[in-house]
Amino acid sequence: MGRxxxxxxxxxxMGRLWTILYLSPEPLTTAELSETLRLSSSAVSLSLGELxxxxxxxxxxxxxxxxxxxxxxxxxxxxxxxxxxxxxxNLVREASDAFRDAQRFLDEARDQLTGPDRKxxxxxxxxxxxxxxxxxxGERLIGLLIAGRPFNPADLxxxxxxx
Amino acid sequence: MGRxxxxxxxxxxMGRLWTILYLSPEPLTTAELSETLRLSSSAVSLSLGELxxxxxxxxxxxxxxxxxxxxxxxxxxxxxxxxxxxxxxNLVREASDAFRDAQRFLDEARDQLTGPDRKxxxxxxxxxxxxxxxxxxGERLIGLLIAGRPFNPADLxxxxxxx
DNA sequence: ACGACTGTTCAGGAAAATTTGAACAAATCG
DNA sequence: CGATTTGTTCAAATTTTCCTGAACAGTCGT
Numbered sequence: 260m261g262r263x264x265x266x267x268x269x270x271x272x273m274g275r276l277w278t279i280l281y282l283s284p285e286p287l288t289t290a291e292l293s294e295t296l297r298l299s300s301s302a303v304s305l306s307l308g309e310l311x312x313x314x315x316x317x318x319x320x321x322x323x324x325x326x327x328x329x330x331x332x333x334x335x336x337x338x339x340x341x342x343x344x345x346x347x348x349n350l351v352r353e354a355s356d357a358f359r360d361a362q363r364f365l366d367e368a369r370d371q372l373t374g375p376d377r378k379x380x381x382x383x384x385x386x387x388x389x390x391x392x393x394x395x396x397g398e399r400l401i402g403l404l405i406a407g408r409p410f411n412p413a414d415l416x417x418x419x420x421x422x
Numbered sequence: 423m424g425r426x427x428x429x430x431x432x433x434x435x436m437g438r439l440w441t442i443l444y445l446s447p448e449p450l451t452t453a454e455l456s457e458t459l460r461l462s463s464s465a466v467s468l469s470l471g472e473l474x475x476x477x478x479x480x481x482x483x484x485x486x487x488x489x490x491x492x493x494x495x496x497x498x499x500x501x502x503x504x505x506x507x508x509x510x511x512n513l514v515r516e517a518s519d520a521f522r523d524a525q526r527f528l529d530e531a532r533d534q535l536t537g538p539d540r541k542x543x544x545x546x547x548x549x550x551x552x553x554x555x556x557x558x559x560g561e562r563l564i565g566l567l568i569a570g571r572p573f574n575p576a577d578l579x580x581x582x583x584x585x
Numbered sequence: 586a587c588g589a590c591t592g593t594t595c596a597g598g599a600a601a602a603t604t605t606g607a608a609c610a611a612a613t614c615g
Numbered sequence: 616c617g618a619t620t621t622g623t624t625c626a627a628a629t630t631t632t633c634c635t636g637a638a639c640a641g642t643c644g645t
Contacts, residue, residue: 260553263517268429270603281553284545289622299605304623325613326621333549335556336579354426382447386496390423390444393498409574412567416499433633452592462635467593488643489591587645594639603630610623615616 267342272298272306277315277331286319286328314341344405351397358391392418430505435461435469440478440494449482449491477504507568514560521554555581 264274275296280287293303307329310316315338319328332338365384369377396418403410427437438459443450456466470492473479478501482491495501528547532540559581566573 260517263513266431266513268431272603282546282549284542300621301606301623301625302604305604308623334582335553336575336582339578350426350429354423379447383445386445390498404575407576407579409572409576411572412499413570413572415502416570419497419499435633463591464593464595464636465634468634471593588643589645590641590643592639592641595637597635597637599632599634601630601632603628605628606626608623608625610621612619612621614619 270306272302273310276306277310280316280329280331281333286330288326288328340405343401348401351394351401355391355394355398358387358394361387362391389419433469435465436473439469440473443479443492443494444496449493451489451491503568506564511564514557514564518554518557518561521550521557524550525554552582
């Protein structure tokens with residue numbers, strides 16, 4: 260899980276911590292976690308905090324006990340969805356916006372130019388438009404993914420073919 | 423594109439280089455690339471080489487010209503697919519294998535144990551089995567994605583619900 | 586075969602990310 | 616209320632990653 264998480268752009272320890280909690284029938288304390296993974300308490304606090312922010316781990320407590328206990332959110336699909344919703348979708352949206360800006364910029368530049376320069380800008384504009392269309396299709400597909408609805412990757416390739 | 427690529431686990435410069443080439447009507451030389459992006463020739467060589475290995479950029483040449491020219495593979499969908507095929511799929515496969523090994527390990531351990539320890543192992547085994555089932559469903563879904571066939575994210579959630 | 590020009594590899598150094606220990610803050614109990 | 620336990624924050628240090636310049640290798644023309 261550490262590997263998977265790291266590959267997915269999170270800290271490796273987040274995956275490891277989550278896994279320990281996921282495999283434990285009862286909630287654990289930070290002390291147990293830092294001991295199991297040989298991590299300093301600050302490292303545990305940091306990664307655990309981030310897991311909590313992502314909803315991957317919940318803080319619980321026991322009556323009479325003073326320290327905090329943690330347990331894993333065990334619905335993996337829910338977690339996946341949340342990450343796509345909060346992170347991947349934003350990323351693609353930002354890309355879309357950037358491409359839109361670039362298009363506007365090129366349009367303005369085009370008016371100032373003539374001859375081969377204008378031709379060149381026209382070419383770039385077409386290409387940027389294509390990237391823009393792709394990311395917008397991407398947005399839509401991620402939306403479907405988040406909604407748990409079936410989705411067709413072929414939409415991406417067809418977006419591309421029609422120029 | 424640099425941002426997107428970086429987020430996706432590649433070097434940022436790979437995205438930038440690809441974009442320059444993608445926006446250029448004619449193939450470019452490494453000199454032009456390093457000048458445009460203010461990069462040393464070695465950095466260009468490195469990132470460009472990786473792009474070529476991923477099939478994102480093609481090396482071409484002009485008659486009479488001695489140096490190499492590069493042009494972008496402009497079918498983005500094709501590129502995406504290739505990365506999923508070569509990289510993501512492998513990653514998930516490795517995870518599946520690891521979970522399978524873990525299951526075997528737990529099965530062996532179980533036989534040596536009794537009482538609460540055995541219960542504990544039983545719990546872990548169930549959880550690992552669930553992760554294993556999830557990654558196997560993931561493999562299947564990525565396979566569909568690569569094939570460009572429609573795919574249903576709900577399969578992931580149902581994999582999870584049936585224990 | 587030599588010299589000029591391109592491209593690649595590699596060791597060293599710069600930059601970025603991670604980890605840690607210590608200081609701080611918060612909560613609980615005597 | 617102070618002492619103790621627990622958790623968080625921060626700067627320093629370590630590790631890792633990335634970039635550069637120099638040396639090396641290959642190619643072409645003379």
